[in-house]
Amino acid sequence: MEHVNPRVAYGETLVELGRENKNIVVLDADLGGSTMGKLFELAYPERHFEAGIAEANMTSMAAGLATTGKIPFVNSFAVFSAGRAFDQIRQTICIGGLNVKIVGSSAGLSDFGDGATHQSVEDIAIMRAIPNMTVICPADANETTAATKAIVEYNGPVYLRINRHDTENITPSPTTKPFTIGEPTLMREGSEIAVFATGITVALALKAAAQLEGQVSVRVINVSTIKPLDSNKITKLSEGCKAIVCAEEHSIIGGLGSAIAETMRANPKPMAFVGIEDTFGVSAHNYEELLEHFGITAEKIAEAILKVGISLAR
Numbered sequence: 324m325e326h327v328n329p330r331v332a333y334g335e336t337l338v339e340l341g342r343e344n345k346n347i348v349v350l351d352a353d354l355g356g357s358t359m360g361k362l363f364e365l366a367y368p369e370r371h372f373e374a375g376i377a378e379a380n381m382t383s384m385a386a387g388l389a390t391t392g393k394i395p396f397v398n399s400f401a402v403f404s405a406g407r408a409f410d411q412i413r414q415t416i417c418i419g420g421l422n423v424k425i426v427g428s429s430a431g432l433s434d435f436g437d438g439a440t441h442q443s444v445e446d447i448a449i450m451r452a453i454p455n456m457t458v459i460c461p462a463d464a465n466e467t468t469a470a471t472k473a474i475v476e477y478n479g480p481v482y483l484r485i486n487r488h489d490t491e492n493i494t495p496s497p498t499t500k501p502f503t504i505g506e507p508t509l510m511r512e513g514s515e516i517a518v519f520a521t522g523i524t525v526a527l528a529l530k531a532a533a534q535l536e537g538q539v540s541v542r543v544i545n546v547s548t549i550k551p552l553d554s555n556k557i558t559k560l561s562e563g564c565k566a567i568v569c570a571e572e573h574s575i576i577g578g579l580g581s582a583i584a585e586t587m588r589a590n591p592k593p594m595a596f597v598g599i600e601d602t603f604g605v606s607a608h609n610y611e612e613l614l615e616h617f618g619i620t621a622e623k624i625a626e627a628i629l630k631v632g633i634s635l636a637r
């Protein structure tokens with residue numbers, strides 16, 4: 324399948340949307356060349372605002388623009404979008420319920436070369452804990468395009484988490500399947516173990532399920548909206564399965580796995596978690612090396628599936 328960069332998909336989609344919706348404005352913090360906010364700047368320079376390395380101020384600017392009826396998209400690396408501007412996001416945007424879209428680019432470990440300071444391993448936990456915030460983590464470029472279009476139509480604060488690298492398009496074309504906020508998607512049928520995955524781990528979970536075909540029947544669910552999480556749909560999607568595995572490119576504390584566990588507390592099942600342990604990121608020669616180091620691979624997901632399956636048989 325075609326590999327497309329989610330950042331480029333996001334930037335090109337913003338340009339397309341900006342052509343029709345004159346209320347869309349974009350703000351960057353000296354990273355437009357990386358976030359792809361530069362594409363919007365080239366197309367509509369009068370609606371692009373360069374704030375410099377000042378994410379907190381940029382986020383406050385976006386809040387002000389939202390009060391005038393604009394739809395601000397605030398771009399930076401995810402670690403700075405969620406962390407450096409937390410106070411402004413909480414106090415102004417979310418308490419006020421303002422229509423601001425916070426976009427965390429180069430999310431997770433995908434900024435492999437810059438190490439712990441630039442790798443967002445806790446941004447989902449931070450953002451989903453804030454009341455009024457919607458949290459979305461697309462699986463690929465197709466879903467990034469579809470999600471970007473959906474959040475323009477949604478009135479309220481949104482955190483959109485975008486990977487830095489090319490991804491295999493495993494979801495349908497956004498022209499054939501619009502994105503529905505809060506809707507988990509069944510990607511593969513299975514009857515024994517349910518794998519809930521988000522972001523790049525959806526593709527890895529599908530590969531793990533294929534590797535285990537004939538050994539274990541694995542159901543794979545793409546949870547691209549981490550908040551709000553529809554507890555009824557999550558419960559229904561796990562029905563019939565004996566156990567659950569959660570996979571994410573994020574800390575296992577406070578991310579997708581925590582959200583699924585909270586949702587399933589009324590109908591608990593044995594669970595296993597694939598993600599980053601309670602630690603920061605590190606620098607690496609390439610992204611694949613880093614994912615291998617932290618165990619975010621199809622093989623590790625397959626191991627978790629087999630391990631939880633063995634524990635049930637005892």
